Amino acid sequence: MPSDKPSKADRIAAANLMEEASEVFDNCISCGMCKSLCPVFKILKEERVSPRGKGIVLSDKVMDKILFECTMCKACEEKCPLNIKVCEAVMKGREAMVLKGRGLKSNEEMIENVRKCGNPFGDKDVKDPEKLYCC
Amino acid sequence: MKLNKNLIKIYESDASRLKGNAKEVVHPRNVAEVRGAVANSARVVVRGAGTGLAGGAVPQNGMDVVLDMSKMDGIHGFDKERNTVEVEAGVILDELQGYLARFGLEFPVNPSSHAVATIGGMIATDAVGSRAIKYGKTSNWVKWVEIVDGYGEVHKKGITELSDYSGMEGITGVIVRACLKLAPRKDRSATLVKVESLEDVVSVVRELKRNSAVSMIEFFDKGISKELELGEGYHLIVEYESPRDDPAGPDGAGALTGKEYEDLIKLRDRVYPFVAGEGYTRIEDPKIMIDRFVKLMTWLEARKIPVFGHVGVGILHPCFNHDQEKLVPEMMALVKRLGGQVSGEHGIGVLKKGFVEINDQKILRNVKKRTDPLNKFNVGKVV
Numbered sequence: 001m002p003s004d005k006p007s008k009a010d011r012i013a014a015a016n017l018m019e020e021a022s023e024v025f026d027n028c029i030s031c032g033m034c035k036s037l038c039p040v041f042k043i044l045k046e047e048r049v050s051p052r053g054k055g056i057v058l059s060d061k062v063m064d065k066i067l068f069e070c071t072m073c074k075a076c077e078e079k080c081p082l083n084i085k086v087c088e089a090v091m092k093g094r095e096a097m098v099l100k101g102r103g104l105k106s107n108e109e110m111i112e113n114v115r116k117c118g119n120p121f122g123d124k125d126v127k128d129p130e131k132l133y134c135c
Numbered sequence: 136m137k138l139n140k141n142l143i144k145i146y147e148s149d150a151s152r153l154k155g156n157a158k159e160v161v162h163p164r165n166v167a168e169v170r171g172a173v174a175n176s177a178r179v180v181v182r183g184a185g186t187g188l189a190g191g192a193v194p195q196n197g198m199d200v201v202l203d204m205s206k207m208d209g210i211h212g213f214d215k216e217r218n219t220v221e222v223e224a225g226v227i228l229d230e231l232q233g234y235l236a237r238f239g240l241e242f243p244v245n246p247s248s249h250a251v252a253t254i255g256g257m258i259a260t261d262a263v264g265s266r267a268i269k270y271g272k273t274s275n276w277v278k279w280v281e282i283v284d285g286y287g288e289v290h291k292k293g294i295t296e297l298s299d300y301s302g303m304e305g306i307t308g309v310i311v312r313a314c315l316k317l318a319p320r321k322d323r324s325a326t327l328v329k330v331e332s333l334e335d336v337v338s339v340v341r342e343l344k345r346n347s348a349v350s351m352i353e354f355f356d357k358g359i360s361k362e363l364e365l366g367e368g369y370h371l372i373v374e375y376e377s378p379r380d381d382p383a384g385p386d387g388a389g390a391l392t393g394k395e396y397e398d399l400i401k402l403r404d405r406v407y408p409f410v411a412g413e414g415y416t417r418i419e420d421p422k423i424m425i426d427r428f429v430k431l432m433t434w435l436e437a438r439k440i441p442v443f444g445h446v447g448v449g450i451l452h453p454c455f456n457h458d459q460e461k462l463v464p465e466m467m468a469l470v471k472r473l474g475g476q477v478s479g480e481h482g483i484g485v486l487k488k489g490f491v492e493i494n495d496q497k498i499l500r501n502v503k504k505r506t507d508p509l510n511k512f513n514v515g516k517v518v
Binding site: 056 | 138141144145186203248250251405408411412
């Protein structure tokens with residue numbers, strides 16, 4: 001579902017969120033320990049999806065869809081010797097992307113489906129369309 | 136998948152925090168893909184976990200293709216009779232240890248980055264770690280390596296040619312597979328020893344080294360001990376080993392076992408990140424004889440440089456903050472005057488290139504010319 005052009009207020013809010021997300025990594029020493037428990041890295045085995053990778057992207061205030069490749073489990077934060085709140089930063093990055101109309105298409109479709117049909121699959125043949133259900 | 140410029144940047148630095156420039160990133164899944172990538176690239180930089188502290192995996196000139204070996208994580212060919220296992224280069228040490236635990240075996244070299252360090256990276260840097268006093272370097276535990284040369288050809292290199300690849304920081308070829316020797320798992324305990332003076336550290340270390348059950352002697356200076364809430368004075372973490380379930384236990388076994396032991400060892404793994412978090416981000420790794428320890432430490436203490444390290448094997452980790460970094464060459468000169476080595480375990484990479492002795496440079500250049508005639512691998516590093 002294509003997003004509307006973001007308003008000026010949304011653009012400012014997105015810029016502020018990216019600034020805040022970037023500041024979260026000011027103390028990062030790039031030791032890479034965050035990778036050790038990251039379930040996304042464990043499966044994909046690519047540095048780009050590691051918490052350290054997301055930190056580099058967010059430090060540069062770059063909006064990239066890798067920010068959506070995170071389970072928000074905070075395992076990286078458990079391992080981080082400097083207690084960097086990676087997930088908080090990733091969430092801010094996602095918010096900024098959505099405000100700028102750069103959220104994931106699949107997420108927007110899912111939200112649209114929930115609004116229209118009460119379920120994320122767009123299934124109209126449900127017994128009680130007022131009731132929200134999921135998998 | 137071709138990465139965009141913003142994502143390539145992720146591969147342009149490592150734990151040294153040096154910044155470089157890469158042309159492209161490849162994540163090979165098997166040897167054939169490594170061969171293809173190498174054959175089709177003019178310059179190649181191999182990357183393991185990216186935990187190097189000397190910039191060995193940082194691409195330099197915008198021409199380098201980074202090979203991230205993380206996807207090559209297969210563990211094959213376990214030989215229970217010979218106590219060996221064949222692994223791909225991207226296998227993470229802790230994951231290998233988890234696999235081996237069921238057989239009562241382990242890979243005994245233990246760098247503090249064991250949770251993420253890859254076997255390929257450990258061989259390429261000849262990683263040392265905290266148990267070097269008993270088990271030595273990674274290369275002591277490698278039977279053979281399989282490498283890809285600049286033409287994309289695969290070769291198996293046994294013990295006689297291993298030194299062309301182990302500790303060469305990826306300047307001679309791509310390590311794709313290795314056969315590792317394994318040791319029986321041990322029961323471990325530890326003791327925290329408080330020491331009042333530097334001279335006492337030397338005598339305690341000498342005494343401990345006579346005990347064959349001691350597998351680790353880690354040193355923390357006064358400042359770090361205080362910050363870690365260990366108390367006043369210098370501290371040593373001493374680890375002891377005994378065969379599993381040995382009811383007698385080793386002589387002088389450590390007081391801390393089980394969770395208390397694990398907590399103490401975790402504390403040791405956290406020291407560098409902790410010190411770096413305080414602003415002391417440049418970590419060095421000089422290696423000296425224990426009888427020169429006091430001289431080097433006195434110099435470092437006078438300049439308020441925090442120090443910890445594997446004192447059992449003479450490797451110290453002085454940590455410099457931004458203002459103190461200008462003192463690094465002076466310290467290296469002192470280390471050389473004391474008959475030590477400028478790098479005990481982190482490697483030369485980019486950061487320590489200027490400190491390599493001329494004779495060593497000649498030897499390294501000869502090895503590089505012989506093994507990498509196309510001058511393709513990790514150009515600009517080590518020599």
